[in-house]
Amino acid sequence: MKVWSIVGQKGGSGKTTLALHLAIAAAKDRKVLVIDLDPQQSAERWHAIRQRVTGAKDDPSIAAGPYQKLPDMLRTARKLGAELVLIDTPPKLDKAIIPALKAATMVLVPLKSSILDLQALEDSADLINLAKVRSKTAVILNAVPTGQNRESAIKESLRTASRLKLEVVPERLSELQTFSQGLRTGRGVTETEKNGTAAKEVSALYQGLWARDDSEDARE
Ligand SMILES: Nc1ncnc2c1ncn2[C@@H]1O[C@H](COP(=O)(O)OP(=O)(O)OP(=O)(O)O)[C@@H](O)[C@H]1O
Ligand SMILES: [Mg+2]
Numbered sequence: 001m002k003v004w005s006i007v008g009q010k011g012g013s014g015k016t017t018l019a020l021h022l023a024i025a026a027a028k029d030r031k032v033l034v035i036d037l038d039p040q041q042s043a044e045r046w047h048a049i050r051q052r053v054t055g056a057k058d059d060p061s062i063a064a065g066p067y068q069k070l071p072d073m074l075r076t077a078r079k080l081g082a083e084l085v086l087i088d089t090p091p092k093l094d095k096a097i098i099p100a101l102k103a104a105t106m107v108l109v110p111l112k113s114s115i116l117d118l119q120a121l122e123d124s125a126d127l128i129n130l131a132k133v134r135s136k137t138a139v140i141l142n143a144v145p146t147g148q149n150r151e152s153a154i155k156e157s158l159r160t161a162s163r164l165k166l167e168v169v170p171e172r173l174s175e176l177q178t179f180s181q182g183l184r185t186g187r188g189v190t191e192t193e194k195n196g197t198a199a200k201e202v203s204a205l206y207q208g209l210w211a212r213d214d215s216e217d218a219r220e
Contacts, residue, residue, distance in 0.1 A: 001078050002213050003085045005104035009127065010120035011091035014110040014142040016042045017179050019088040023060040024188030025206040030083040032060035035073050037096040043088045050186030060086075067096035074103060084210075093127070101131040105215035110142040110173075111161070113153035118160045125164040138212065139168045140205065143175040169212070171205040174198070 004022070006015045019034055020043060026032045036043040044064040051058075061082075063073045070087075077085050087100045101107055109124055111117060121139075128137050139161045145153050154172070161168045173179070174197060182192040189198035 001082055001085060001105075002210070002215060003074065003087065003103055003105045004108055004209070004213070005087040005089060005100040005106075006108045006110065007089050007097060007101065007124065007127070008091065008109050008111070008120070009093065009123035010112075010117050013091075013112055013117060013120075014173070014179075015091070016046075016088050017183065018108065018110045018140065018142065018173070019043060019086045020046060020183060021179065021188045021190070021202045022206050022209070023084075023086050025190045025202050026084050026086075026210075027059040028190070031081055032084045032086070033073075033077045033080075033082045034060050034062045035070070035077075035085060035087045036062060036064040037067050037070065037100055038088055038090040040090070046183060046186065049184075053186040067094075067099050070096075070099050070103060093123075097127060098131050101128065101133045104133065104136065106209065106213045107133050107137040108209070109137060109139045109166070111139050111157055111168075112143045113141070113145065113157050118157065121160055121164060121166070125166055128166070134165065136215075137166060138209070139166050141168060141172045143179075144172045146174050146176070169205070169208055171201065171208045173201050173205065 006019050023032050023034045034043055047062040089100050128134050141157050176198045178189050178198045182189050193199050
């Protein structure tokens with residue numbers, strides 16, 4: 001069972017958007033569970049909308065609760081045969097973050113390219129180093145501008161990540177309205193615009209991450 005924890009010390013970096021889109025893309029052919037450790041419960045609220053709109057389908061499933069319940073939730077996920085668990089976490093330094101980092105087979109850090117986001121990456125890096133999970137951490141460039149400043153934004157983000165010795169995956173998610181629009185109606189871009197740019201980016205990212213996470217879970 002792969003466990004991908006999505007973390008970042010900057011609010012609004014795209015953690016929940018990323019968790020839900022990866023979950024929907026993966027749920028097409030795998031059993032997927034999203035664990036919402038954020039007290040804002042955005043993922044759990046979104047799931048309620050999805051169930052209403054799509055007729056109570058449970059793909060992906062969702063579980064929410066305090067971080068103390070994380071081991072129980074993971075045990076249940078394993079028992080139910082989940083192949084992928086995505087853990088959405090709160091933005092601020094919170095007691096939930098370290099357990100989520102420790103439980104992960106891969107740690108995902110979405111990074112937007114504003115100066116504030118780049119500065120906050122240092123705080124995320126500190127946390128990642130503290131939990132000793134740098135080797136399994138992947139930064140994902142998110143909301144990459146689609147205009148003429150795209151290349152400079154990418155360069156700047158890569159430079160910041162490299163300075164902090166964090167690896168960046170080659171797949172990017174562009175700044176596209178569709179990422180938020182679909183979620184409003186309980187759907188992801190791979191469902192609303194199957195052949196659109198956003199859907200292609202999410203699919204490529206999901207495939208890339210799946211191939212990258214070669215963890216052997218001894219308890220499988
Ligand atoms: N690739 C993208 N393109 C356009 N907008 C995006 C993209 N990714 C995220 N957003 C927007 O950025 C905002 C914050 O995203 P999201 O809620 O996923 O971040 P978060 O890290 O979970 O926030 P929080 O820290 O509050 O939990 C939302 O309005 C979302 O629609
Ligand atoms: Mg969130």
